[in-house]
Amino acid sequence: ATFNLMYGQGITLNMMSLGGIALAVGLLVDNAIVVLENIARHKEQGKDAFTAAKTGTREVAMAITASTLTTVAVFFPLVFVEGIAGQLFRDQALTVTFALLASLVVALTLIPTMAARERSRNNNAVAAVADVTSAEPVRRWYYWPTWPLRMLGKALRGLMLLVMTLLTLIFRLVGRALALAFKPLLAVVQWLLVQLERVYRRALQAALNFKALTIAITLAVAAGCFALLPRLGADVIPAMSQGEFFVEVQLPVGSAIEQTDKVLTSLAAIAAEQAVVKRSYAQAGTGAQMTVDPSIGGSHWGRLSIVLEPGTNAEQEQQVITTLRDYLARQPDIMVKIDRPQLFSFSTPLEVELSGYELPQLKTAADNLVAALEADDRFTDVKTSLRRGQPEITLYFNHGLLSQLGMTSHDVAKRVAAYVGGELAGQYSVNDRKVDIRVRLEEQYRQSEQQLAQLIINPGSDKPLPLSAVAEIKRETGPSEITRIGQQRVAVVSANLAYGDLEQATQSAQAILSAQRLPYGVSAAVMGQSEEMERAYTSLTMALLLAVFLVYLVMASQFENLLQPLLILFTVPLAGAGAVLGLWLTDTRLSVIVFIGLIMLAGIVVNNAIVLIDRINQLRGEGVALTQAVLDAGSSRLRPVLMTTLTTILGLLPMAIGGGDGSEIRAPMAITVIFGLALATMLTLLFIPVLYALFSRDSAVQPVADSTQEVGV
Numbered sequence: 001a002t003f004n005l006m007y008g009q010g011i012t013l014n015m016m017s018l019g020g021i022a023l024a025v026g027l028l029v030d031n032a033i034v035v036l037e038n039i040a041r042h043k044e045q046g047k048d049a050f051t052a053a054k055t056g057t058r059e060v061a062m063a064i065t066a067s068t069l070t071t072v073a074v075f076f077p078l079v080f081v082e083g084i085a086g087q088l089f090r091d092q093a094l095t096v097t098f099a100l101l102a103s104l105v106v107a108l109t110l111i112p113t114m115a116a117r118e119r120s121r122n123n124n125a126v127a128a129v130a131d132v133t134s135a136e137p138v139r140r141w142y143y144w145p146t147w148p149l150r151m152l153g154k155a156l157r158g159l160m161l162l163v164m165t166l167l168t169l170i171f172r173l174v175g176r177a178l179a180l181a182f183k184p185l186l187a188v189v190q191w192l193l194v195q196l197e198r199v200y201r202r203a204l205q206a207a208l209n210f211k212a213l214t215i216a217i218t219l220a221v222a223a224g225c226f227a228l229l230p231r232l233g234a235d236v237i238p239a240m241s242q243g244e245f246f247v248e249v250q251l252p253v254g255s256a257i258e259q260t261d262k263v264l265t266s267l268a269a270i271a272a273e274q275a276v277v278k279r280s281y282a283q284a285g286t287g288a289q290m291t292v293d294p295s296i297g298g299s300h301w302g303r304l305s306i307v308l309e310p311g312t313n314a315e316q317e318q319q320v321i322t323t324l325r326d327y328l329a330r331q332p333d334i335m336v337k338i339d340r341p342q343l344f345s346f347s348t349p350l351e352v353e354l355s356g357y358e359l360p361q362l363k364t365a366a367d368n369l370v371a372a373l374e375a376d377d378r379f380t381d382v383k384t385s386l387r388r389g390q391p392e393i394t395l396y397f398n399h400g401l402l403s404q405l406g407m408t409s410h411d412v413a414k415r416v417a418a419y420v421g422g423e424l425a426g427q428y429s430v431n432d433r434k435v436d437i438r439v440r441l442e443e444q445y446r447q448s449e450q451q452l453a454q455l456i457i458n459p460g461s462d463k464p465l466p467l468s469a470v471a472e473i474k475r476e477t478g479p480s481e482i483t484r485i486g487q488q489r490v491a492v493v494s495a496n497l498a499y500g501d502l503e504q505a506t507q508s509a510q511a512i513l514s515a516q517r518l519p520y521g522v523s524a525a526v527m528g529q530s531e532e533m534e535r536a537y538t539s540l541t542m543a544l545l546l547a548v549f550l551v552y553l554v555m556a557s558q559f560e561n562l563l564q565p566l567l568i569l570f571t572v573p574l575a576g577a578g579a580v581l582g583l584w585l586t587d588t589r590l591s592v593i594v595f596i597g598l599i600m601l602a603g604i605v606v607n608n609a610i611v612l613i614d615r616i617n618q619l620r621g622e623g624v625a626l627t628q629a630v631l632d633a634g635s636s637r638l639r640p641v642l643m644t645t646l647t648t649i650l651g652l653l654p655m656a657i658g659g660g661d662g663s664e665i666r667a668p669m670a671i672t673v674i675f676g677l678a679l680a681t682m683l684t685l686l687f688i689p690v691l692y693a694l695f696s697r698d699s700a701v702q703p704v705a706d707s708t709q710e711v712g713v
Contacts, residue, residue, distance in 0.1 A: 020095030031107035073550035074603030225577035233501030351528035582675025597672030
């Protein structure tokens, strides 16, 4: 069912959708576990299979529906999140949503139907089959024409019965084999659960007797976890090892392509000595017209692409990069940039935009800032967009003299261009190909300013004039590019991070920038990934608030109460505290991925509290006293709460351990959910019942289960 819905939405099997399936594996069994556990409890009370399935499903139908909808409610806003978070998690959010909705339908229909099958064993199976396959009386006039269709229907029913019988036998044999294999383990687990229920009941009784102390301890634990938050650091997206990276080098402008190739050859030889390098290929020099990036082009530019062996981790990749950096650091006048293929549209981690009008002032400010950033070992690959341009010869014409001679600067410039660059004189054919014939001065006559100064600008005249008579000739260096943002000339100083997180790097850059004395008319602003991180966090904060609001609406509609959903929402900050603790223990930084995990927790962590409070309301509706109802509900719901929590954690454990391509993206989210859910579950089992007892009156309430009478099984 999930794959059909994915196909309908055009979702392919990719890294994120498969991650959603892996996440859903631990969640989609939760509903079935709650239903089966409640049915088993009624069977233990002596009810037959059919009655137990009907009653057990009816009791928890609204609870699991609400818990599923709360989880769906937090994934739904992720579909509308903008920016990098939306690009990453749309497929995953829809995949998990589809899987949870399908699991709810299965838990309310197929699971109770299969659990009630024991009733049919007491009946005559042959009579049951005959009753199913018997045909109603038909009119004689269309009996024979429909005979082939009836035979086909009987054949299909027989085939289905055969398939179901075979599947039942296979499942029964596998089940018995597993039961025999795991019987000792099951006995141990059952004994542990019984002991745990006894210990939990005593602990819950103590918590109800000392409500203030229980609340104080819970809040202290949560506060201690949140105190670790400033130590985590923050990034946009965790750095990913993609098994490939490239090294860009820029020699001084005007360097021969042979020199660039020599540097790349030496660099490739060093890379080949590393055990994890599979292959490398270099590109020395390129025409600027081959790319839209003005920084790429010319004989002084080169790129070395390095492909690593499969299975290379991020630490090994960083060792190779460090080795190459050390070699390039010993080479004079070489600008270096080491980067990876971009899966998402990111800017450089740090970018400082210097705005102004005068290029000399911008260049001075940019050079000073580059020197200051290079002095901080946190930054690497520091460069400015105002790089040294190509050397050029500029002509400054005397327009007054040209007017007296009856000439224009355009005429003279065109004549000089023909001398130096050549002029098309015609074409000739070579094997059906047209080859241009270009006429210009021999190279020996156009090598220096002095030779250009002697060029005759009015050939055929009685008084030949050299170029130096009407123009001043200067050798200069032109700008490589002029960047404008908002009608302002801008110099962009960019840098990568050698270590540390983006948040700390941005703070360091702000401090360095504040210490700079910028020239008059030049302003500066820190941009780069920090700006993208701020936009992403703002969007995700709105998604989190919307998710919590939707969760509250679902719970309020289920409980028909405004206070109890608020009590349940106390589990959300407890889950956040557990997530912070897990991130600190695993040395994982805050990122968009972690934020997505927190949003997921807002919908997952309330499920246990929903099941618990729903059972308390049922018992109080039956006339049980408040304290006794809390104790009985806690004891009866401990097993499904622990089982659903463990299935979710075990389902996410492979993602948290990592391994494979894209594990850097999946692991932080899994760590967030695992630790958040684990701590919240432990605290919820005591904290939520205490809050319920504290804010409730000791009187019977209308059972919420009455609203589930229409649910069929």
